[in-house]
Amino acid sequence: MMHIISALVENKFGAFNRVVTMFSAKGYNIHSISIGETEDPTVSRMTIVTEGEDKVIEQIVKQLNRLIDTIKIIDMTNQPKVQRELMLITVSYQKGTRSEIIDICEIFRGNVVDINNRTIMLEITGPPDKIDAAINVLEPFGIKEIARSGTVVLRRGEQIRKLPKEYESDHKKINGDKK
Amino acid sequence: MNTKKNKMSGADIFFECLKREGVEYIFGYPGGAVLPIYEKLYDIDFLKHILVRHEQGATHMAEGYSRATGKVGVVLVTSGPGATNTVTGITNAYMDSVPIVVFTGQVPTHLIGNDAFQEADICGITRPITKHNFLVRDISELASTIHQAFYIASTGRPGPVVVDLPKNVMNSITEFNYPDKIELRGYKPKVFGHQNQIKKAAMMLQKAKRPLLYVGGGVIMSGGNRELYLLAKENNLPVTMTLQGLGAFPGTDPQSLGMLGMHGTYWANQAVNHCDLLISLGARFDDRVTGKIETFARNAYKIHVDIDPTCIDKNVVVDLPIVGDVKHVMAELASEITRKPDLDEWWEQINKWKSECPLEYDMSDGRLRAQFVIEKLSELTKGEAVVVTDVGQNQMWTAQYYKFNHPRSHITSGGLGTMGFALPASIGVAFAVKDRPVISISGDGGFQMNIQELVTAVYYKLPIKIILLNNSFLGMVRQWQELFHAEKYSFTDLSDGNPDFVKVAEAFGVKAYSTDSPHNVEHLLREILDYNDGPVMVEFKVAKEDMVFPIVPAGASISDMIIRRLDPKEMV
Numbered sequence: 001m002m003h004i005i006s007a008l009v010e011n012k013f014g015a016f017n018r019v020v021t022m023f024s025a026k027g028y029n030i031h032s033i034s035i036g037e038t039e040d041p042t043v044s045r046m047t048i049v050t051e052g053e054d055k056v057i058e059q060i061v062k063q064l065n066r067l068i069d070t071i072k073i074i075d076m077t078n079q080p081k082v083q084r085e086l087m088l089i090t091v092s093y094q095k096g097t098r099s100e101i102i103d104i105c106e107i108f109r110g111n112v113v114d115i116n117n118r119t120i121m122l123e124i125t126g127p128p129d130k131i132d133a134a135i136n137v138l139e140p141f142g143i144k145e146i147a148r149s150g151t152v153v154l155r156r157g158e159q160i161r162k163l164p165k166e167y168e169s170d171h172k173k174i175n176g177d178k179k
Numbered sequence: 180m181n182t183k184k185n186k187m188s189g190a191d192i193f194f195e196c197l198k199r200e201g202v203e204y205i206f207g208y209p210g211g212a213v214l215p216i217y218e219k220l221y222d223i224d225f226l227k228h229i230l231v232r233h234e235q236g237a238t239h240m241a242e243g244y245s246r247a248t249g250k251v252g253v254v255l256v257t258s259g260p261g262a263t264n265t266v267t268g269i270t271n272a273y274m275d276s277v278p279i280v281v282f283t284g285q286v287p288t289h290l291i292g293n294d295a296f297q298e299a300d301i302c303g304i305t306r307p308i309t310k311h312n313f314l315v316r317d318i319s320e321l322a323s324t325i326h327q328a329f330y331i332a333s334t335g336r337p338g339p340v341v342v343d344l345p346k347n348v349m350n351s352i353t354e355f356n357y358p359d360k361i362e363l364r365g366y367k368p369k370v371f372g373h374q375n376q377i378k379k380a381a382m383m384l385q386k387a388k389r390p391l392l393y394v395g396g397g398v399i400m401s402g403g404n405r406e407l408y409l410l411a412k413e414n415n416l417p418v419t420m421t422l423q424g425l426g427a428f429p430g431t432d433p434q435s436l437g438m439l440g441m442h443g444t445y446w447a448n449q450a451v452n453h454c455d456l457l458i459s460l461g462a463r464f465d466d467r468v469t470g471k472i473e474t475f476a477r478n479a480y481k482i483h484v485d486i487d488p489t490c491i492d493k494n495v496v497v498d499l500p501i502v503g504d505v506k507h508v509m510a511e512l513a514s515e516i517t518r519k520p521d522l523d524e525w526w527e528q529i530n531k532w533k534s535e536c537p538l539e540y541d542m543s544d545g546r547l548r549a550q551f552v553i554e555k556l557s558e559l560t561k562g563e564a565v566v567v568t569d570v571g572q573n574q575m576w577t578a579q580y581y582k583f584n585h586p587r588s589h590i591t592s593g594g595l596g597t598m599g600f601a602l603p604a605s606i607g608v609a610f611a612v613k614d615r616p617v618i619s620i621s622g623d624g625g626f627q628m629n630i631q632e633l634v635t636a637v638y639y640k641l642p643i644k645i646i647l648l649n650n651s652f653l654g655m656v657r658q659w660q661e662l663f664h665a666e667k668y669s670f671t672d673l674s675d676g677n678p679d680f681v682k683v684a685e686a687f688g689v690k691a692y693s694t695d696s697p698h699n700v701e702h703l704l705r706e707i708l709d710y711n712d713g714p715v716m717v718e719f720k721v722a723k724e725d726m727v728f729p730i731v732p733a734g735a736s737i738s739d740m741i742i743r744r745l746d747p748k749e750m751v
Contacts, residue, residue: 025307
């Protein structure tokens with residue numbers, strides 16, 4: 001079964017590599033992975049989509065926790081959450097098909113971000129199944145290139161403080177003092 | 180003026196940190212990238228630098244030192260080949276959870292990534308084989324990084340940490356600031372086990388009719404041998420130990436069943452097969468212990484105490500996990516037990532297995548056997564020596580026939596199975612242990628890996644007793660070839676290539692003896708035990724076709740154990 005794991009890690013040299021190395025050393029599969037800074041610049045959030053039986057997922061979560069640079073690991077699979085992926089897709093068009101493609105883009109609430117004589121580039125965001133659906137519909141027009149960002153997720157609702165107070169970085173404490 | 184006084188170079192800060200960590204010995208080898216450190220080292224007197232002959236040797240020495248003392252072992256090597264030579268030793272320490280800190284030199288930061296002379300990405304290389312590693316890119320991070328390295332290596336489930344030190348960082352200058360407290364938000368090892376889980380464990384133990392303690396190296400590492408002794412003795416519990424657990428409970432005690440697993444005793448493995456409650460203490464259900472997972476202790480409830488949550492349910496799914504320091508958990512568990520289980524029947528059964536199938540070997544043809552040597556050694560030293568073994572038959576025979584009475588006395592390469600471990604590791608031990616004999620046991624194959632460290636033993640006049648069990652074969656591999664690979668003795672016969680080991684040892688300056696007669700064993704063992712003027716070696720030429728029994732074939736059930744070599748007549 002697919003699982004979505006959200007990991008808060010130190011925004012440090014090598015931290016990302018450590019996580020990826022763990023997956024390859026233990027033979028676990030990574031379906032998609034995305035990483036970016038959070039509201040605290042010393043912390044990055046990694047969203048990892050992986051697949052495995054419950055026993056494997058349990059080991060993955062434990063092994064991630066065991067790394068020194070990981071601060072918090074949450075299996076988001078069964079949590080109330082918002083899940084998004086961004087896709088840039090370049091499709092070729094002929095006379096007459098351009099407006100059809102733009103219609104489809106609108107149905108998926110995407111944007112046209114680039115166009116030339118032969119191709120059109122769309123930006124579509126949504127949960128992965130919506131992205132898959134858009135690809136399916138655009139397929140007959142001739143897809144030239146696709147770039148997908150990988151999944152990102154956040155839990156719904158008001159958040160309890162992500163990190164216990166004492167783990168907050170100095171950066172945040174300093175900023176807090178300024179207020 | 181005052182602020183100027185506080186300014187120190189990276190190399191000065193390095194030594195100031197080691198001083199505060201209480202480092203006594205560094206095992207190292209100089210080179211270009213660590214020259215600034217070696218320049219300072221020249222005038223340092225609060226610690227001793229031990230010059231090795233190969234960086235792999237340094238890592239094994241640090242491991243031996245650490246395992247004998249419980250302190251962190253320290254290695255210092257140069258960049259590039261110096262660093263890559265430590266990889267086997269680091270992996271060995273990682274697999275056996277030994278706290279060592281390896282300082283590697285690195286090319287100056289502006290040359291990193293340039294394929295500079297003697298550059299190697301040692302942080303990249305060691306990422307999967309260290310508990311953690313650091314590249315110090317700025318001198319401002321140096322003191323806190325070293326402090327963290329020692330903290331991470333020695334706490335929780337211990338392990339090796341690599342600190343990569345670029346040359347320019349060692350030369351730059353800054354104010355020295357040693358952090359008093361370490362705050363790592365991603366690393367909070369758990370010490371105390373969950374109260375309710377421990378209560379449940381106590382209840383299960385009181386109800387059990389056939390309980391068994393399965394003890395691993397974690398008990399020794401946590402310093403919990405006393406707690407184990409009290410828990411086992413007060414409740415009359417049988418104790419079986421893993422290879423790394425040997426010594427956690429006295430081997431001469433009647434409650435010790437010896438080692439379990441692939442080459443474990445018949446009665447220990449039978450006890451695992453028939454127990455109704457298996458309590459794993461600081462062990463990790465390794466495949467060499469469990470054999471076929473599905474049939475391992477299948478009649479038993481399983482309790483697993485371990486400080487590392489990833490160990491729990493990794494190989495064997497357990498009924499009651501307790502995450503915490505096994506020393507604390509054992510003490511609390513013992514205090515929760517109010518009613519001692521009645522185990523008379525269980526002990527009767529175990530003792531029956533013991534008499535049915537004791538450990539035995541046949542010397543009726545008059546040729547020398549390694550088992551006989553180890554048994555005599557155990558008798559003569561009364562189980563008081565620190566014995567360091569290599570990998571293979573010599574290791575398994577020592578585990579079977581030497582009765583270890585103390586923790587930190589059996590030092591061997593378990594998880595990784597590194598040939599060439601014994602000699603350098605025993606050197607590390609010999610720096611730490613002065614009041615008991617230090618014995619290094621190798622086969623003729625492993626002895627030739629890291630044989631260069633004989634120089635180190637001679638130079639520092641270390642009274643190591645080297646026992647070379649020479650069967651002119653890679654014995655364990657030969658054994659598997661005989662049992663499982665159609666008797667094709669493919670490249671395991673060393674008899675034509677082996678050197679004259681006595682001459683080799685003498686060339687290094689080691690006093691050496693050799694014999695192939697059982698009659699000389701006792702007298703030669705006494706001779707080397709009494710010899711105190713540096714290292715001494717005795718080569719025992721033993722029967723080459725001998726095998727370690729019992730053996731559970733890899734992946735088979737414990738009940739499929741092979742007890743002895745079948746007579747050709749029986750095989751029909």
